[in-house]
Amino acid sequence: MYTLFHHPFCPHSRFVRLVLGEYGLDLRLVEERVWERREEFLTLNPAGTTPVLFAEGKFAIPSAAIIAEYVDEVHGAEMDDRRLLPAAMAERIEVRRLTAWFNEKFFEEASSPLVTERIYKRFMAEQDGGGAPAAEVIRAAKTNVRYHLNYIGWLAQRRNYLAGERLTYADLAAAAHLSAIDYLGDVPWVEDEAAKNWYARVKSRPSFRPLLSEWLAGVPASRTYVDLDF
Incomplete structure (x- = not known):
């Protein structure tokens, strides 16, 4: 189970949601209004930007690019020809x-x-x-x-x-x-x-x-x- 700190209309958050949806991964959404600068959120991502993906019991992963690389490394190989980052x-x-x-x-x-x-x-x-x-x-x-x-x-x-x-x-x-x-x-x-x-x-x-x-x-x-x- 993953938790995604996001805003519904943040384009980067939408990208991550699509990625996780294509891979069929369970996801819990937490809406974050980054302009409020919540201390708890800044602890997860000092840059104060969405999205941030939290792998339960592990760590927080900030930024769409880093999340995409993480998802490919962890789940990509098992997707075969549906992998979103090709092997070549x-x-x-x-x-x-x-x-x-x-x-x-x-x-x-x-x-x-x-x-x-x-x-x-x-x-x-x-x-x-x-x-x-x-x-x-x-x-x-x-x-x-x-x-x-x-x-x-x-x-x-x-x-x-x-x-x-x-x-x-x-x-x-x-x-x-x-x-x-x-x-x-x-x-x-x-x-x-x-x-x-x-x-x-x-x-x-x-x-x-x-x-x-x-x-x-x-x-x-x-x-x-x-x-x-x-």
Whole structure:
């Protein structure tokens, strides 16, 4: 049994939930509002960021990248052809490259500013950075979403999945970030049919169902969020 300290709309937390869901691992969720800087949480992860995975009776594992490596080391070999980090070195490098692209570059340029401005700030005290969303930040992030969506479409036209012929960490990372901002209606799906079709396939997997059940009081989900055939 694992415990995940997360926020429902943290893209990195969503990535880890998808990974554990694909591997069929039991998971207990603990919602963490990182801006509150809880002492108990900072003991688990001094960086004060989600996600943090706690292996019962063992240790706390911070950050999506470290968690993904840990899960592969502990559970990957037993998954055979469903392993999310392939065995071949060249394939592993490509999966890691794209996973980092979405968990770092996409996060910084698009999903983090949109989630922060449109979700987190609603619940943050003014002294913690809460308040009205910054329109200029949202505009810039939406522009960046188009750039990333185009790259996803380019990959999807040339491969069965983003990093190759089968589902990997790269697909789950991209889908996790897109899902958080798709809830807000900030993904222009009409602009790239290949990206949309790829996302529909990933979104239809059983591991995705818990994410699609997440709702935020006062912020209704977009029309496309739960629609598997959008």
